Amino acid sequence: MKILFLETGPETYLIGPAKTGQRNLGIPPGGAADPIAAMIANRLVGNSPETPLIESALLGPTLMTETDITACCFGAKFQIRCGEREIPVAQTFVWKSGEILKISHCQKYTRIYLAISGGIWEQEMTNVANQSPSLSLPIHLTPIQKNDHFFLHSSPVKPSSLRSLQAIASQELLEEAQIESPTIHLLPGLQNDWFDNNEFCQSRFQVHSASNRLGIRLTGTPIARPQREMVSEAITWGSVQITNEGLPIIVGVGGNTIGGYPKIGQVIQKDLYLLGQLRPHQLVQFKWVTIDQAWQMLELQQKKVKNWEIRLIA
Amino acid sequence: MVQTIKPIGDQGWIIYTQNESQIRELMRQIEQINPPWLIDLVPAYLSLGVFVQPDRNSLETAKMYLDSLSIEQTVEIISPPVISIPCCYEFQLDGGRICQQLQLTFEEVIAEHSQTIYTVYAIGFCPGFPYMGYLSDKLIGTSRLSTPRKQVLPGSVAITGRQTSIYPLPRPGGWNLIGRTPLILVDLHKNYFPLRIGDCVQFNRIDEQEFRNLEGELLPDWRQIQATKGQ
Numbered sequence: 265m266k267i268l269f270l271e272t273g274p275e276t277y278l279i280g281p282a283k284t285g286q287r288n289l290g291i292p293p294g295g296a297a298d299p300i301a302a303m304i305a306n307r308l309v310g311n312s313p314e315t316p317l318i319e320s321a322l323l324g325p326t327l328m329t330e331t332d333i334t335a336c337c338f339g340a341k342f343q344i345r346c347g348e349r350e351i352p353v354a355q356t357f358v359w360k361s362g363e364i365l366k367i368s369h370c371q372k373y374t375r376i377y378l379a380i381s382g383g384i385w386e387q388e389m390t391n392v393a394n395q396s397p398s399l400s401l402p403i404h405l406t407p408i409q410k411n412d413h414f415f416l417h418s419s420p421v422k423p424s425s426l427r428s429l430q431a432i433a434s435q436e437l438l439e440e441a442q443i444e445s446p447t448i449h450l451l452p453g454l455q456n457d458w459f460d461n462n463e464f465c466q467s468r469f470q471v472h473s474a475s476n477r478l479g480i481r482l483t484g485t486p487i488a489r490p491q492r493e494m495v496s497e498a499i500t501w502g503s504v505q506i507t508n509e510g511l512p513i514i515v516g517v518g519g520n521t522i523g524g525y526p527k528i529g530q531v532i533q534k535d536l537y538l539l540g541q542l543r544p545h546q547l548v549q550f551k552w553v554t555i556d557q558a559w560q561m562l563e564l565q566q567k568k569v570k571n572w573e574i575r576l577i578a
Numbered sequence: 579m580v581q582t583i584k585p586i587g588d589q590g591w592i593i594y595t596q597n598e599s600q601i602r603e604l605m606r607q608i609e610q611i612n613p614p615w616l617i618d619l620v621p622a623y624l625s626l627g628v629f630v631q632p633d634r635n636s637l638e639t640a641k642m643y644l645d646s647l648s649i650e651q652t653v654e655i656i657s658p659p660v661i662s663i664p665c666c667y668e669f670q671l672d673g674g675r676i677c678q679q680l681q682l683t684f685e686e687v688i689a690e691h692s693q694t695i696y697t698v699y700a701i702g703f704c705p706g707f708p709y710m711g712y713l714s715d716k717l718i719g720t721s722r723l724s725t726p727r728k729q730v731l732p733g734s735v736a737i738t739g740r741q742t743s744i745y746p747l748p749r750p751g752g753w754n755l756i757g758r759t760p761l762i763l764v765d766l767h768k769n770y771f772p773l774r775i776g777d778c779v780q781f782n783r784i785d786e787q788e789f790r791n792l793e794g795e796l797l798p799d800w801r802q803i804q805a806t807k808g809q
Contacts, residue, residue, distance in 0.1 A: 287618040293618070400767065401705065454592060496700060496702070520704075521620055530587025530588070533587075533589065558587075558588045
């Protein structure tokens, strides 16, 4: 039982759980660029939160299934058609064998997740319970191409309208990413003292279209940086680097593990999901917080997300 | 006491030391304990990134632990064997630039590059890309290309600043290409990464005929070979 990619955008990936322990080989942990939306998509079809699923940015794929399955899209607002039907985001639906699913025209936010009941797998298998959801490195690191196919382990669950309602309630977090100029909270970066931090937070930057899972480029008024070089060192998801031209590049979820640009700031963990939903040309601004504030904000968010999750499982 | 510890936001800590061997010593100590809060260690030259589980308690516990480490209590580290990597310098693409910047003939560049034993100080940029140092004095100082190449062939051997490397996978790149190895350095499908932090590497000059003979072979993993011998 397979799904086949008839068409695909440049930024469509099969996503498994983040896998740590390999950064010393230059391999980022990866995982979903918006882990909260990915978790909700999985829960909407009855999967455990880290079951492999499809992530797509701005331009979605066109796919076909060989078997009847239960599916759901969650995250950015795309136009979704399954056969002749229009499917709203967050609604579980039965995708029938031979039907074409087309995820197109992203209208709001950036990334959408397609989850299928039972998961989407690299290899055919008989016992899904024994399967590790971790992906092989080539799949982990490279986008899906036209004509690629993946395997399903169908365990159809009934589409649930109740779940869909709960999921729509949880879109509240996505709204944060959609306001005209969202605020991204920062802790000081390792070369923070190279820069004028007040100047940085008073500026607004625009998301460049050449942004992807590797990094988010920002344009705007360059900030002053000393003409110094530094020795390359560890960087991570959310590190805000300043290029020689004085413009920020934020390391993405699939970005490099070491880098030689100075870092003015580090996006707090609570705001990392938001980076995955920033749209090209959108404005962003930054705000400094203390480590205590960063933990408080994260704990509050985790509580909220846990609550949604419990309601989606119920 | 270690040198300096600074936070990587709310994700971990970075330790800076004064020399590269202290970084390896710290890594050895941390790996031996393998604390439950640890998720990743990222050594790079004079720093060691220590990433922890995403919660306040892990971050604070890690700091206390790292503060207690000492670079003084070094046990003697056994030097790893020197890994010989064949390089065909006839496949250079930036010989002209390099010679002009360094005021050397390309034969002198080859002699200097192939007689030094390099240490892998960091792996990053792309999976398995080894940052090795340091170049001999005469080879120091080439600048990166002002416009990076869109695609560098895998196996390309490159220099810039004080460093040398090998592109293990096809990638865009701005380093000066000095030659090419026929060996495969990384196999993503098999999770094969024979070069690790702390390894010692020397380039061995080969001609085009030898390059063709060796093309597509895997760089042996000396750790696996030693483990097999030990059995």
